[in-house]
Amino acid sequence: MAQLALDGEGSLQRQLYRSLRAAILDGEPGPGRRLPATRVLAGDVGVSRNTVLQAYDQLLAEGYLTARGGSGTYVADTLPDERVAVGQLAGGGRGRDSAAPPRAPRLSLAAQRMLDVVPRGMSWNLRTVPLPYDFRYGAPAFGDLPLETWWRIMGRRARHLSARRLSYSKPGGAPELREALAAYLRRARGVVCSPEQVIVVHGTQQAIDLTIRMLVDPGDRVIVEDPHYPGIAFNAAAAGAELVGVPVDDDGLCVDRLDAAAPARLVCVTPSHQFPTGGVLPLARRLELLRFAEREDALILEDDYDSEFRFDGRPIESLQGLDQNGRVLYAGTASKLLFPSLRLGWLVVPAPLRRPFLHAQALADTGSATLEQLALADFIEDGHLERHVRRSRTRNGARRAALLEALATHFGERAIVSGTDAGLHVMLWLPELAAAHVPALCDEARARGVGVYEVTGFYRQPPKEAALLLGYATLIEKAIGDGVARLAEAYAAVAAR
Amino acid sequence: MAQLALDGEGSLQRQLYRSLRAAILDGEPGPGRRLPATRVLAGDVGVSRNTVLQAYDQLLAEGYLTARGGSGTYVADTLPDERVAVGQLAGGGRGRDSAAPPRAPRLSLAAQRMLDVVPRGMSWNLRTVPLPYDFRYGAPAFGDLPLETWWRIMGRRARHLSARRLSYSKPGGAPELREALAAYLRRARGVVCSPEQVIVVHGTQQAIDLTIRMLVDPGDRVIVEDPHYPGIAFNAAAAGAELVGVPVDDDGLCVDRLDAAAPARLVCVTPSHQFPTGGVLPLARRLELLRFAEREDALILEDDYDSEFRFDGRPIESLQGLDQNGRVLYAGTASKLLFPSLRLGWLVVPAPLRRPFLHAQALADTGSATLEQLALADFIEDGHLERHVRRSRTRNGARRAALLEALATHFGERAIVSGTDAGLHVMLWLPELAAAHVPALCDEARARGVGVYEVTGFYRQPPKEAALLLGYATLIEKAIGDGVARLAEAYAAVAAR
Numbered sequence: 001m002a003q004l005a006l007d008g009e010g011s012l013q014r015q016l017y018r019s020l021r022a023a024i025l026d027g028e029p030g031p032g033r034r035l036p037a038t039r040v041l042a043g044d045v046g047v048s049r050n051t052v053l054q055a056y057d058q059l060l061a062e063g064y065l066t067a068r069g070g071s072g073t074y075v076a077d078t079l080p081d082e083r084v085a086v087g088q089l090a091g092g093g094r095g096r097d098s099a100a101p102p103r104a105p106r107l108s109l110a111a112q113r114m115l116d117v118v119p120r121g122m123s124w125n126l127r128t129v130p131l132p133y134d135f136r137y138g139a140p141a142f143g144d145l146p147l148e149t150w151w152r153i154m155g156r157r158a159r160h161l162s163a164r165r166l167s168y169s170k171p172g173g174a175p176e177l178r179e180a181l182a183a184y185l186r187r188a189r190g191v192v193c194s195p196e197q198v199i200v201v202h203g204t205q206q207a208i209d210l211t212i213r214m215l216v217d218p219g220d221r222v223i224v225e226d227p228h229y230p231g232i233a234f235n236a237a238a239a240g241a242e243l244v245g246v247p248v249d250d251d252g253l254c255v256d257r258l259d260a261a262a263p264a265r266l267v268c269v270t271p272s273h274q275f276p277t278g279g280v281l282p283l284a285r286r287l288e289l290l291r292f293a294e295r296e297d298a299l300i301l302e303d304d305y306d307s308e309f310r311f312d313g314r315p316i317e318s319l320q321g322l323d324q325n326g327r328v329l330y331a332g333t334a335s336k337l338l339f340p341s342l343r344l345g346w347l348v349v350p351a352p353l354r355r356p357f358l359h360a361q362a363l364a365d366t367g368s369a370t371l372e373q374l375a376l377a378d379f380i381e382d383g384h385l386e387r388h389v390r391r392s393r394t395r396n397g398a399r400r401a402a403l404l405e406a407l408a409t410h411f412g413e414r415a416i417v418s419g420t421d422a423g424l425h426v427m428l429w430l431p432e433l434a435a436a437h438v439p440a441l442c443d444e445a446r447a448r449g450v451g452v453y454e455v456t457g458f459y460r461q462p463p464k465e466a467a468l469l470l471g472y473a474t475l476i477e478k479a480i481g482d483g484v485a486r487l488a489e490a491y492a493a494v495a496a497r
Numbered sequence: 498m499a500q501l502a503l504d505g506e507g508s509l510q511r512q513l514y515r516s517l518r519a520a521i522l523d524g525e526p527g528p529g530r531r532l533p534a535t536r537v538l539a540g541d542v543g544v545s546r547n548t549v550l551q552a553y554d555q556l557l558a559e560g561y562l563t564a565r566g567g568s569g570t571y572v573a574d575t576l577p578d579e580r581v582a583v584g585q586l587a588g589g590g591r592g593r594d595s596a597a598p599p600r601a602p603r604l605s606l607a608a609q610r611m612l613d614v615v616p617r618g619m620s621w622n623l624r625t626v627p628l629p630y631d632f633r634y635g636a637p638a639f640g641d642l643p644l645e646t647w648w649r650i651m652g653r654r655a656r657h658l659s660a661r662r663l664s665y666s667k668p669g670g671a672p673e674l675r676e677a678l679a680a681y682l683r684r685a686r687g688v689v690c691s692p693e694q695v696i697v698v699h700g701t702q703q704a705i706d707l708t709i710r711m712l713v714d715p716g717d718r719v720i721v722e723d724p725h726y727p728g729i730a731f732n733a734a735a736a737g738a739e740l741v742g743v744p745v746d747d748d749g750l751c752v753d754r755l756d757a758a759a760p761a762r763l764v765c766v767t768p769s770h771q772f773p774t775g776g777v778l779p780l781a782r783r784l785e786l787l788r789f790a791e792r793e794d795a796l797i798l799e800d801d802y803d804s805e806f807r808f809d810g811r812p813i814e815s816l817q818g819l820d821q822n823g824r825v826l827y828a829g830t831a832s833k834l835l836f837p838s839l840r841l842g843w844l845v846v847p848a849p850l851r852r853p854f855l856h857a858q859a860l861a862d863t864g865s866a867t868l869e870q871l872a873l874a875d876f877i878e879d880g881h882l883e884r885h886v887r888r889s890r891t892r893n894g895a896r897r898a899a900l901l902e903a904l905a906t907h908f909g910e911r912a913i914v915s916g917t918d919a920g921l922h923v924m925l926w927l928p929e930l931a932a933a934h935v936p937a938l939c940d941e942a943r944a945r946g947v948g949v950y951e952v953t954g955f956y957r958q959p960p961k962e963a964a965l966l967l968g969y970a971t972l973i974e975k976a977i978g979d980g981v982a983r984l985a986e987a988y989a990a991v992a993a994r
Binding site for chain 2: 010018021022025079104105106107108109110111114115118122123138139142145151154155158159161163165166167168169170175194195196197201202205206209213215217220231234235238265297299326327335339340341342343350351352353354355356359360362363364365366368369370371372474
């Protein structure tokens with residue numbers, strides 16, 4: 001039976017019920033297969049046996065499971081959804097055309113490529129049992145958010161939303177937000193664009209998706225940094241692109257390795273804070289990257305996901321601001337500046353791409369909810385965003401200092417920390433530990449209430465040394481210190497094996 | 498110079514400024530081209546000459562335009578966005594590599610197909626000057642909406658949104674909403690599914706997009722009703738599908754014409770209320786359509802966009818509820834039940850397609866804003882949705898009666914009305930008028946404050962008789978009567994030519 005995970009919504013019994021039902025509908029376990037004994041499953045998932053019994057009972061009552069005397073609990077041969085469909089048939093009485101199960105629908109090549117590349121069982125950011133010291137990366141500093149201000153602005157806009165604003169709007173986004181973003185991005189990130197070049201999207205992933213759809217054909221080569229954010233590689237591979245990884249060092253992408261990867265249609269980079277290793281691409285490399293794109297007739301997707309949080313040194317402006325030849329598409333997100341479930345991001349495209357990208361958005365989903373767009377426009381215009389970034393940068397700087405100090409205290413020479421200049425996470429290299437021991441280290445840490453995360457999934461060529469990703473934005477300094485102390489205990493336990 | 502249209506945001510001067518800037522950035526008019534004289538443009542757009550002067554002045558000040566003595570106003574040879582980019586170059590002093598403008602980026606085949614099929618200048622639902630009698634279709638009855646209740650629920654959810662709900666969530670949607678929708682769709686539409694089969698999307702267009710991406714390869718045949726909603730044809734054509742139209746009659750899709758269109762991968766239908774002609778597909782045709790899909794190994798996309806509003810006869814349940822073989826994907830939308838700028842819809846997929854569609858959503862954009870999803874779940878669970886639908890159905894029934902009565906009074910035998918059983922619009926056939934006169938009729942109506950809309954854009958083979966689409970949900974009965982009277986005047990003026 002596949003690994004079951006709870007989604008954290010409602011009672012444990014309800015969560016387990018949902019998780020089991022989803023697994024059954026996915027055909028794992030398949031029809032007629034036996035379920036684990038309640039005692040076993042309770043131990044595996046970490047809930048009481050009574051919780052499992054209740055979930056099994058509900059699934060039995062609904063016909064997903066059948067009990068066979070004393071021999072256990074089995075998945076039903078016919079799932080209730082199929083039976084109900086027959087029962088509701090308005091024509092009445094017409095049985096299945098045959099006893100065979102329905103043929104599985106034929107998928108497109110894009111869908112097949114997607115299923116090939118996305119790991120089986122991938123659950124997309126599934127939530128697990130909360131940990132007291134969770135160094136989860138990717139989440140912003142929820143505690144720093146001026147949520148009261150945000151909801152007040154949302155409420156004000158909601159009360160004044162006209163019928164016209166309740167209705168459909170053009171793709172690209174609300175004009176107010178596009179203007180506010182163009183001005184903000186120029187101030188904060190040196191992005192040079194008119195509001196018409198700004199396309200409001202649902203987040204970085206949609207920026208990636210639209211870019212690949214509009215620019216990449218099956219067989220085209222796409223260069224990604226190695227390591228990189230996996231959402232980009234999955235998407236490009238599903239589009240049939242040939243992915244080539246170019247290594248990074250402490251300064252980000254090794255631009256001298258680009259020519260060996262040519263020709264390419266698209267180069268996907270995180271120049272302000274390489275994901276996940278954290279390097280900041282120096283100016284000379286930026287210019288070389290732009291020259292490469294111009295020479296190769298390639299485009300560049302700049303993923304600027306968290307560069308507002310920069311702690312040391314002079315802020316480095318966006319690659320887009322250096323681009324004279326319309327080669328750079330710039331993607332940013334509200335997920336790190338505000339919060340991810342807002343589902344707002346922005347893609348700035350070169351002027352000649354404006355029209356195709358607007359059409360593409362119209363055909364993909366026609367755009368984002370108007371209320372949130374108008375609220376974000378107000379939030380930027382009224383200065384709340386930049387005020388929040390300044391305050392949160394200070395507080396994240398304190399968290400980062402606590403993390404670096406704790407790592408120095410508890411790991412000393414055994415650890416090397418990289419990617420500390422910017423962003424909301426660091427990478428922790430453990431050169432005395434082989435990469436193969438990282439899963440055990442994560443397990444030992446988890447047993448001590450500490451969440452740390454592997455990096456191998458981000459690599460095309462995983463490193464031989466052990467490394468962990470540690471996000472720190474959601475923790476207070478005390479928890480950071482205590483968590484690192486416990487992580488050091490876990491490390492000692494694994495190293496001693 | 499291309500037709501300029503105002504977007505209705507802010508002052509007229511600001512709207513015209515934006516519209517002109519967008520046109521210039523699109524290269525129409527191109528660098529060095531002369532703009533119309535202010536008096537001419539003022540007349541064309543329907544604003545004062547002073548408004549045009551102010552817009553020109555702002556664009557002159559920003560460098561988009563140049564004035565040449567007494568000879569008029571011209572588009573600048575170099576647009577300011579390009580100049581600023583060079584000016585900000587951190588390396589300093591490096592000029593353009595050449596004087597030539599940047600090469601236009603090469604687009605993917607999908608993008609090229611999209612640009613081929615989407616009409617040039619397509620502005621996606623651009624708003625125009627408000628009309629007192631606007632029979633615009635597609636908008637719900639804004640006046641009927643229980644907006645106070647809706648914003649109250651949004652506010653309540655917002656105040657209690659935990660850090661977990663502010664963070665990323667799994668694709669598919671919030672569990673609460675998927676459960677509420679599965680139960681609602683079963684009650685209201687006879688849809689048979691588990692919550693796991695429900696995928697919360699941004700609206701019908703994303704349901705179409707995901708379906709075509711997962712099921713259709715370039716060269717595959719997709720059957721659409723003729724006429725049909727254009728968003729589906731554009732999307733399928735951009736995917737490289739071969740589109741085949743099958744005619745409809747008063748009862749919807751002519752299923753006896755399906756075999757001639759075979760083989761097909763996907764059949765896109767609106768069985769509850771054919772868009773736009775309004776036929777309701779009878780049971781025998783539904784069963785024949787399902788048999789066709791099973792025989793041809795094809796899938797069916799059921800677009801159930803407004804069937805909650807049904808006025809005469811027994812409610813007909815969804816095609817999905819009749820499907821025993823996992824052939825039907827069911828799409829619904831909050832755009833007609835609540836309001837379009839909420840950007841929420843739902844796609845119910847056969848169980849074997851659950852996993853690929855979840856992955857596809859994760860790679861497309863990872864899903865919708867959590868707050869709106871939780872609010873909609875509460876709105877359904879608390880009974881507000883069905884209460885609203887009942888009330889709004891009564892009120893839309895009254896509007897429809899006023900429309901039919903006014904059409905009978907003012908047009909009599911000269912008009913045939915179809916599609917009156919359900920939905921929020923009707924089709925008005927004018928058999929004594931040639932289709933070629935419809936644009937003139939729309940213009941004459943507009944001059945009298947009446948908005949009516951052409952149907953030819955929905956057809957692959959446009960009808961020879963004149964026809965108009967009339968939505969009525971946003972108008973009060975008095976305005977409906979007055980608007981039809983004025984439409985009859987416009988009709989008389991055109992018929993007399």
